[in-house]
Amino acid sequence: MQTANTRRAAFARSQTVSEGPSTTPTHCQQSILRRGSKSNRSRSRGRNGGLSISSLTFSQRQALVASWRNIRPTANSVMRKIFLELEIACPKVKDLFYKAALVDAFNNEGNTAATLDEHVKMMVKLFDELVNTIDDEEQCTSQMKQVGCVHAMLSRSCGFSAEIWERLGEVAIERICAHEGVIKSREAARAWRTLIACSVDEMRSGFEGEARVFSSRMLVVPETSEKSSSTDALEMNEGEGSELSQRLQQLRIDFGQTYQM
Numbered sequence: 001m002q003t004a005n006t007r008r009a010a011f012a013r014s015q016t017v018s019e020g021p022s023t024t025p026t027h028c029q030q031s032i033l034r035r036g037s038k039s040n041r042s043r044s045r046g047r048n049g050g051l052s053i054s055s056l057t058f059s060q061r062q063a064l065v066a067s068w069r070n071i072r073p074t075a076n077s078v079m080r081k082i083f084l085e086l087e088i089a090c091p092k093v094k095d096l097f098y099k100a101a102l103v104d105a106f107n108n109e110g111n112t113a114a115t116l117d118e119h120v121k122m123m124v125k126l127f128d129e130l131v132n133t134i135d136d137e138e139q140c141t142s143q144m145k146q147v148g149c150v151h152a153m154l155s156r157s158c159g160f161s162a163e164i165w166e167r168l169g170e171v172a173i174e175r176i177c178a179h180e181g182v183i184k185s186r187e188a189a190r191a192w193r194t195l196i197a198c199s200v201d202e203m204r205s206g207f208e209g210e211a212r213v214f215s216s217r218m219l220v221v222p223e224t225s226e227k228s229s230s231t232d233a234l235e236m237n238e239g240e241g242s243e244l245s246q247r248l249q250q251l252r253i254d255f256g257q258t259y260q261m
């Protein structure tokens with residue numbers, strides 16, 4: 001299980017840009033801020049030292065809800081473009097989705113694997129939830145973090161790295177802010193930059209925290225029990241692997257319940 005210290009450290013990392021003027025934005029937030037307008041950059045840092053859900057103004061929240069309503073009819077296509085661009089930016093992502101598609105093709109148990117198509121739907125649901133609960137920072141943060149956590153197994157078995165979350169953030173900001181439902185409102189664009197930067201930061205924080213737990217547990221798993229992928233790891237039913245499987249399954253259940261998958 002994740003220790004209180006690890007959780008605190010992960011939480012502290014996720015707060016890096018919201019604690020005050022002296023804190024340093026993470027790489028993701030730095031690159032996202034670089035993409036913002038000059039005035040937006042200085043405003044984001046000047047007001048509270050960085051980005052956080054609570055830094056969204058009332059008018060930005062309104063703009064977020066209104067612009068999501070504009071994006072929603074074409075949201076599937078927007079999310080698909082984001083994942084396709086991510087595949088180009090990170091070949092590892094292409095490998096992972098290719099593998100998921102293979103698992104899906106050979107799966108005769110009726111469960112859908114985490115393919116690109118499924119991810120498109122999950123992204124739309126995630127933004128539905130985030131926009132609907134934008135006034136509840138704790139709830140938003142926990143949803144974002146859970147997404148990161150469910151990918152932790154992939155860090156060891158498939159080389160999923162924190163950089164993938166960063167690239168996802170950059171591509172998502174570019175795509176969403178270029179959408180005609182957002183481009184006409186400066187407040188909407190600012191709000192989306194903040195929401196996506198925070199999401200990616202929390203996803204990465206959840207991912208890194210959970211990945212550390214998995215790798216420390218794996219150190220004590222006998223070599224013969226090692227599995228090559230997170231999907232395989234779920235098949236481990238005994239010994240230390242069982243604890244890992246249960247933890248991953250619990251994360252999936254939690255996520256599934258949140259999004260009623």
Ligand code: HEM
Nearest residue numbers: 093096100114122123126147150153164168230231252255
């Ligand atoms: C950044 C690029 C991403 C890649 C390459 C990726 C890839 C994957 C892969 C390969 C799995 C299967 C893991 C396993 O078998 O244990 C998975 C699971 C999952 N992913 Fe992603 N993912 C990405 C981003 C996201 C995002 C943004 C979301 C949320 C909207 C998400 C939600 C999920 C969920 C909920 C699961 C677990 C599904 C299940 O129960 O099988 N992923 N992802």
